[in-house]
Amino acid sequence: MKILNKEVGNYGEDLSKNYLVENGYLIIEENFSCTFGEIDIIALHDKYLCFIEVKTRYTTKFGFPLESITRAKQRKIIKTAEYFICKNKLFKHFCRFDALEVIFTDKSNFPKINHIKNAFS
Template sequence: MGVLNKSIGSYGESIAENYLKEMGYTILERNFKCKIGEIDIIAKDNKYICFVEVKTRYGSLYGSPGESVTNLKQYKINKTAQFYILKKKLHKFSFRFDVIEVILNNEDDNYSIKLIKDAFQVS
């Protein structure tokens, strides 16, 4: 990933974090990493622990940002989430996987944001 993509991703994650806070979520972690993978944001939404993948793009020329959360990416997020649950002893909570799409506008600082709750299931 290039430096520009990394900074766009970080910017999108900051937008997403603020959005989640406004929606009443409690942010538990940002950029949780382990050997298996990384989760952009881990947050609590009422009784749910949410593992949130943030996808940031300029426009939707190549499809919606959420479409880039492939089966392999979902698998890695799930495995990383399992590790986090074990590490933090969070078995009593319900869990879900959310995706946040942030679409930036080239001309100004405007952006659109879309939260997809329970975006995917992993068996």
């Protein structure tokens, strides 16, 4: 089951990257990790440096993907983003923390992608 979850997650991230590019985002980093944590996608959009958490589910039976981004996970993402900014000297950008929900349903061959801008701060 864990292998299937990883494959579904990877597929969701690929769909998310395509969605972001189609909507004018410039992806500058994928799966950035350091000792503080990991960020799925880092992208530039307008004047924002966006740190994007992707959550993919094949059912909402146990809740929506966004609900799985706990306060502890948010803190890890924020710390990781701070490290990324310092490491790359990207101080001039405004920052935003987004979430992308990718939900597969039995009713459609196409997943629903829900982009939540400023999902947390």
